[in-house]
Amino acid sequence: MMGATCVAALCAPAQAQVAPPFATLLRQTADAPRRIESEAEVRRYEGLARQARARPNPTIGVLTENVAGSSPYRGVDRAETTLQYSQPLEIGGKRSARIAAGEAGVAASRARDHDAKIRYAYDLARAYAAADVADQRIMLVEGEVEQAQNILRAARVLVDAGKEARLRALQAEAALNAVTADLEGTKADRIAAYARLSALAGVDETFTGLSESLLTVPVAAPAYGPVDPMTSSSFLAAQAEREAAERRLTAEQKRAIPDVTAIVGVRRLDYENATALTAGVSIPLNIFDRNRGNIAASEAEAQAAAARLAMARNDAxxxxxxxxxxxxxxxxxxxxxxxxxxxxxxxxxxxxxxxEAGKSPLVELLNARQGLGAARGIVLDAKVASFEARAQLARLQGRTLSGGEIQ
Structure with missing residues (x-):
């Protein structure tokens, strides 16, 4: 029992470092930094939209006149005290334009968040596959090392038997050293691939293995259908951003309209021992600030958003x-x-x-081994290209590799 407990304790950390299946890992990375950032942007625009609905605050003031002056206003007997209430009134549709701009900003942020989720799933799948490729490349190179070792042993046997010159053994040894060096470089690439996967997933402990291979996961049958470019997440996000930019431009144009402030007050006349009402209206003069700079900036922003939409459409x-x-x-x-x-x-x-039968030179065997290694590498590259195509199709359709739709 003590031995089993020790084995379980030693194996638990190793198992914890193995990345779960991709679908599980994607669900578990809801708190990854990239996901949190995108969702926080949505909440920011929701807060701005709520603020856009707020009306201007009123102002209350107290004004006392005709005091502490020269005779007959030396004291406070002739004081006139006014309690005043001022309320700015937005005219010209300023508030409705501001609210529309806020709602369009929320819609754009949600579209960007949806696009970010799809792109994150795509990047995570590529990082997962890159780690898988690194594992398989190590297996390929290890196989080449084993083959080179077998060739070296065969060459030494022939050299010892006097059927080959010592130069052949040195050539075989050089070939073994070359593939051994390649193996070390491949191991370094594997460490980097797992580090990138772990960083993208937002885990503290670096993964050391995978639970499945994405290179052989087929795309679900419905995902093979035609792709409508106008439904891609990138195009919809660009379309929402253009709409939001146009709404902000309208809001800035409305801001140039001056606000009207209504004033109502109560005045106390101490000398007459009387009370009177006061009322008035104030309108600012748009002489210096006509909001032209903000309007020009919004116009440029709307033009840039339209250009990005056109580019997104062409790309889609x-x-x-x-x-x-x-x-x-x-x-x-x-x-x-x-x-x-x-x-x-x-x-x-x-x-x-x-x-081994002494019927062909060593160079032919070395060339055959190199050709086999190259052929295996080409197969792996072809599988990577197939995965890239399937992952790209899934991204365009807003789906995972297994065919599930990303919400």
Whole structure:
């Protein structure tokens, strides 16, 4: 029992470092920094929208006149005290324009948040796949190291038997050293890939392994359908931002209209022992500040938002057209690369048999080993390209790799 407890205690941290399946990891990263930032922006615009509905505050003032002057106003007998209430009145649709701008800002922030969620899922999938690729590249290079070691042993056997010159053993040893150096570089790339995945997921402890491989996860059947570029999250976000910019421009134009302030007061006349009402209206003169700078800035912002919308539309159309073709091409590329790998494996097998039998030179075996390693690398690259195409299609459709829609 004590031994089992110790084993469980030692294995628990290692298991905690293994990244869960991608769908689970995506659900668990709701508090990742990128997700929190995007959601905080939505709350910020919701607060601004609530503030846009607020009306101007009234002003209450007390004014005393005809006191502490020269005779007959030396004392306070002739004092006139006025209690005044002032209320600014927004005219010209200023408040409604401000409210519309606030609501459009909230809609734009929500569209950006939805686009950010989709892009985060896409980036997280790519980081997850990059860690998977790093693992598989290590396996490939380790296989090349093992093959190079076998070639070196075979070369030394032939050298000892006097059937090969010592130079051949040195050549085989040099080839082994080269692939061993590649292995060390591949291990460093793996550490970097897992560090990026952990940082993107917002976890404190770096992952050391994966629970599944995304390179072989198929896209759900509905996700293979045509992509409507006008429904992509990036286009909808740009469209909402243009609408918000136009609403802000209207609000700034309305701000140039002067406000009217209504004034109502009660005046106490001490000398006459009487009370009187006062009323008035004040209107500012737009002589110096006509809000022209803010209007010009809003016009430029609206033009920039329209340009971004046009670019987003063009990008969405291009990506939608390319999505289906890229998936079909990637699948054909994988099939062709796997066929080439099978040929390279057979070539290496025959070259090794021939060399060990003394019927072919070492250089042919080394070339066959290099060709096999290159073929395996091409297969892995083809699978990565296929994954990239599937991930891009899922991003355009606002879905995860498994076909679930991102809310």
């Amino acid at each position: 159309i291009a990506e939608a057209r390319a999505a289906g073709a890229q998936i079909a091409a990637a699948q054909s590329r994988v099939a062709a690369a796997e066929a080439s790998q099978r040929t390279a494996e057979e070539t290496y097998r025959l070259a090794r048999i021939a060399y």
